[in-house]
Structure formats: structure tokens, C-alpha cells
Amino acid sequence: MGKDSATGKGKRENIASAIWNTGVAxxxxxxxxxxxxxxFGWWSAYLLPGPAVVMRxxxxxxxxxxxxxxxVSSIVRILKGFxxxxxxxxxxxxxxxxxxxxxxxxxPTLEFLRHIPPMATIPMLIxxxxxxxxxxxxxxxxxxxxxxxxxTVQGVSQCDRGLLEVARIFGYTKAQSLRLxxxxxxxxxxxxxxxxxxxxxxxxxxxxxxxxxxxxxGYMILDAEQLSRPDVIMVGILxxxxxxxxxxxxxxxxxxxxxxxxxxxxxx
Numbered sequence: 502m503g504k505d506s507a508t509g510k511g512k513r514e515n516i517a518s519a520i521w522n523t524g525v526a527x528x529x530x531x532x533x534x535x536x537x538x539x540x541f542g543w544w545s546a547y548l549l550p551g552p553a554v555v556m557r558x559x560x561x562x563x564x565x566x567x568x569x570x571x572x573v574s575s576i577v578r579i580l581k582g583f584x585x586x587x588x589x590x591x592x593x594x595x596x597x598x599x600x601x602x603x604x605x606x607x608x609p610t611l612e613f614l615r616h617i618p619p620m621a622t623i624p625m626l627i628x629x630x631x632x633x634x635x636x637x638x639x640x641x642x643x644x645x646x647x648x649x650x651x652x653t654v655q656g657v658s659q660c661d662r663g664l665l666e667v668a669r670i671f672g673y674t675k676a677q678s679l680r681l682x683x684x685x686x687x688x689x690x691x692x693x694x695x696x697x698x699x700x701x702x703x704x705x706x707x708x709x710x711x712x713x714x715x716x717x718x719g720y721m722i723l724d725a726e727q728l729s730r731p732d733v734i735m736v737g738i739l740x741x742x743x744x745x746x747x748x749x750x751x752x753x754x755x756x757x758x759x760x761x762x763x764x765x766x767x768x769x
Contacts (some may be wrong), residue, residue: 598657637661656690
């Protein structure tokens with residue numbers, strides 16, 4: 502009997518340790534609090550529906566195909582905007598990181614643009630690009646560009662000048678030095694900037710889909726707000742958080758695979 506009790510205690514301790522070490526303790530506490538609060542009426546069910554109601558709405562939207570359609574629309578916009586932003590940000594960052602006078606010239610302008618919220622530009626973007634996909638992509642690009650650009654510039658600037666001098670002595674061309682010295686040295690910064698940029702692209706999703714969208718998770722949330730469906734709003738919020746976490750984990754895994762060390766001095 503004593504042995505069984507010790508075994509049971511050991512299993513409970515292992516489960517508790519696993520919950521704590523995997524970081525699910527806080528979400529579990531929040532979920533329990535949410536369930537209990539909804540069950541005992543600590544707040545209005547209209548303002549915050551219980552987990553069971555949200556789960557039923559999730560499966561209902563999934564069964565009807567509405568949720569899948571909106572997820573695909575949002576992911577396509579995110580990937581398009583993120584890809585375009587990455588190309589421009591990386592190209593500009595390597596040029597500015599290598600040619601410092603250009604960075605000094607562009608720095609005041611870029612610093613000014615960096616502090617303009619993408620949502621503030623929505624009226625002008627509608628005038629310039631209309632209500633099609635172009636204006637939505639521009640908002641995502643604006644939100645994504647600077648984390649990638651600033652971290653990449655920092656990575657290029659941090660490149661060991663001694664290694665560049667050795668490359669010059671061995672007769673490397675500028676293109677070879679860039680490919681064989683600068684790029685590997687700045688890769689942790691580049692991947693960290695891309696990871697931050699991907700997070701910012703999800704944050705800008707609602708703003709992007711404010712522009713007369715007829716699909717997407719942001720559109721679904723806004724439509725549910727107009728129809729007074731807080732359960733659908735919660736489904737949209739939770740799905741955005743889940744998908745963003747999955748994509749961030751994927752990029753983080755790629756970062757760990759391609760770099761043997763990390764950088765803490767990143768620019769957010």
C-alpha cells in the first residue's frame with residue numbers, strides 16, 4: 502500500500518513538473534479561471550462567453566467551412582506581405598549596413614516613418630490603392646519592414662572587421678566577402694528580425710482587413726462585433742494567437758537549425 506502511494510505521488514509530481522517545465526501552467530490556470538468565472542456568473546456571459554460556448558462556435562464555424570476560408574485568406578495575405586517586406590528590408594539593410602554614408606542619409610527619414618502606425622495610413626492607402634488586396638498588403642509590409650531592416654543593419658554592422666580584412670588579403674571580391682563573411686556573421690540577426698517581423702505582420706492583420714475585406718480572420722472578428730457575437734470574436738482571437746505561435750515556432754526552429762548561437766541585442 503505504501504509503495505502504491507509513493508508511486509502515485511511520484512506520478513503526480515512528474516505531471517506537475519511537466520506542466521511547469523513546458524510553460525502550460527499559466528494558460529491552464531487562466532482556462533480554469535475562465536471556466537469557473539463563466540460557470541458561477543462572475544461576469545456577464547454576453548461580455549465573455551465561457552470556454553464551452555466558444556468551443557461550440559469554433560466547431561460550428563469549422564464545420565460550415567467559414568473558419569477555414571478565413572484562415573486561408575489571412576495566411577495568404579500574411580505570407581505575401583511578409584515575403585515582399587523581407588525582400589525589400591533585407592536588400593536595403595545590406596546596402597545600408599555596408600555603405601554607412603547611405604544609412605546616415607536615410608536614417609532620419611526611416612526613423613520618422615517607423616513611428617507612423619500603419620492604421621493611421623488606411624485612408625490614404627484606400628485613395629492610392631483602392632480597396633483591393635494591394636492596400637492590405639501595404640499595411641502588412643509597413644508593419645513588418647522595420648524589425649527586419651533594423652536587426653539586419655545591426656547584424657551587418659557587427660560583422661568582424663578583422664574577418665573582412667582577412668578576406669581582402671586573400672583576394673575576395675566584395676560579392677564573395679558579402680556571401681562568405683558578412684552574411685554568415687549577420688544571419689542570427691537576420692533570422693531574429695524576420696521572426697519579429699512575422700509577429701508584427703500578425704499584429705497588423707486586423708488593420709489590414711479593416712480595408713473593405715470580405716474574408717480573413719480580421720474580417721470575421723469585425724463582422725462578429727457588428728452582429729454581437731462575442732463567441733465568434735473569441736474564436737477569431739484564439740485562432741490568430743494559435744496560428745501566430747505555430748508560425749513563430751517554425752521560424753524559431755529554423756533559426757536554431759541555421760545558427761549555432763543566438764543574439765540578445767535585437768531591435769524591436
